[in-house]
Amino acid sequence: MKIAIVCYPTFGGSGVVATELGIALANRGHEIHFITYKQPVRLALLSENIHFHEVNVPEYPLFHYQPYELALSSKLVDMVKLHKIDLLHVHYAIPHAYAGYMAKKMLAEEGISIPMVTTLHGTDITLVGSHPFYKPAVTFSINKSDVVTSVSESLKQDTLRLFDIKRDIDVVPNFIDVTKYDHGFTDCQRSMMAHEEEKIITHISNFRKVKRISDVIKIFYEIQKEIPAKLMMVGEGPEKEPAELLCEQLGIANKVIFFGNSNEIEKILCFSDLFLLPSETESFGLAALEAMISSVPVISSNTGGIPEVNKHGVSGYLSEVGDVQDMSRNAIKILKDDKELHKFKAAAQQQALQFDINKIVPLYEAIYQKAFEMA
Numbered sequence: 593m594k595i596a597i598v599c600y601p602t603f604g605g606s607g608v609v610a611t612e613l614g615i616a617l618a619n620r621g622h623e624i625h626f627i628t629y630k631q632p633v634r635l636a637l638l639s640e641n642i643h644f645h646e647v648n649v650p651e652y653p654l655f656h657y658q659p660y661e662l663a664l665s666s667k668l669v670d671m672v673k674l675h676k677i678d679l680l681h682v683h684y685a686i687p688h689a690y691a692g693y694m695a696k697k698m699l700a701e702e703g704i705s706i707p708m709v710t711t712l713h714g715t716d717i718t719l720v721g722s723h724p725f726y727k728p729a730v731t732f733s734i735n736k737s738d739v740v741t742s743v744s745e746s747l748k749q750d751t752l753r754l755f756d757i758k759r760d761i762d763v764v765p766n767f768i769d770v771t772k773y774d775h776g777f778t779d780c781q782r783s784m785m786a787h788e789e790e791k792i793i794t795h796i797s798n799f800r801k802v803k804r805i806s807d808v809i810k811i812f813y814e815i816q817k818e819i820p821a822k823l824m825m826v827g828e829g830p831e832k833e834p835a836e837l838l839c840e841q842l843g844i845a846n847k848v849i850f851f852g853n854s855n856e857i858e859k860i861l862c863f864s865d866l867f868l869l870p871s872e873t874e875s876f877g878l879a880a881l882e883a884m885i886s887s888v889p890v891i892s893s894n895t896g897g898i899p900e901v902n903k904h905g906v907s908g909y910l911s912e913v914g915d916v917q918d919m920s921r922n923a924i925k926i927l928k929d930d931k932e933l934h935k936f937k938a939a940a941q942q943q944a945l946q947f948d949i950n951k952i953v954p955l956y957e958a959i960y961q962k963a964f965e966m967a
Contacts, residue, residue, distance in 0.1 A: 594623045599683040601632040605878040606713035610683040661687045668695035680708040689733035707967035710737035714875025731755045738966040744897030747875040767952035773885045786822040794864040799829025807870040814920035823848040861886035877901045884944035889936035907940040
């Protein structure tokens with residue numbers, strides 16, 4: 593099958609999932625065409641079955657904001673015709689499903705019928721999509737897709753609550769490529785990051801307000817009072833500078849390392865003993881899953897799709913959003929006893945194995961067949 597994948601090419605969860613899915617589909621013999629404004633960050637190499645097509649948006653002084661949706665829909669039409677693409681899989685309702693539908697209509701004018709699968713990832717529904725300016729377009733795009741999937745049951749219910757949806761939504765969870773986290777590399781030396789007696793705590797995100805970065809710092813502040821520890825902060829975003837300032841105010845700047853964005857998440861997690869994810873909301877919690885497959889238990893908020901990933905008392909602990917004290921107590925409970933820590937590490941990895949990519953990709957292949965029947 594020839595599949596066009598439309599996604600954001602950034603470090604965000606939707607782009608990562610879309611890229612990993614495309615790579616896995618290519619490994620199963622499908623021909624994959626990524627269509628976006630730059631090569632996805634997780635797409636290191638192109639191959640016989642993997643192609644990348646850049647969407648260029650010409651600069652016109654007439655436009656205050658350049659019309660990416662128009663450029664994307666036109667590019668989709670051109671690529672479908674040139675490469676005889678069979679199916680569109682768009683990740684994110686805005687602007688990708690909207691542009692995909694316009695491409696479908698333009699192609700239909702030329703007698704070409706192509707099904708479109710839309711995958712909802714989170715902020716396209718809970719943040720951007722629910723804004724009154726965008727809500728009609730998001731509702732229209734979802735209802736006009738041939739098949740719609742969401743990455744968690746929680747996100748599905750949010751979508752049905754926020755929008756007037758006339759069609760079914762299939763839940764296909766995010767996934768993990770287990771083979772990338774086997775820690776086969778030899779440079780996993782804890783001494784590079786911390787002293788032998790120190791525990792290593794990690795947080796990975798895009799440092800937006802919804803991630804509650806200050807809570808991460810405050811939880812760590814409580815942990816390090818009782819247990820020697822270092823905090824690894826991975827990512828970039830508007831909350832990074834305030835977080836650095838908070839570390840200085842609390843007197844823990846020498847115990848916190850800010851990495852910025854990184855393509856070596858697996859290696860960073862190799863060092864880690866505990867992962868912090870105190871988000872306001874998460875549609876799924878892909879960062880938590882990446883930690884768990886690396887045998888890193890998770891301290892998280894009990895919100896959105898996170899409880900579908902992180903099992904309370906098994907792979908980590910769940911607390912109410914903003915309850916820094918409870919999260920701190922749970923973190924210390926895991927870290928203070930090595931036997932307890934090893935129990936949680938093993939359980940976290942076992943829980944993550946349920947989301948092995950080899951179990952999830954066939955679900956998407958079944959979705960594609962459904963889309964052909966619906967189109």
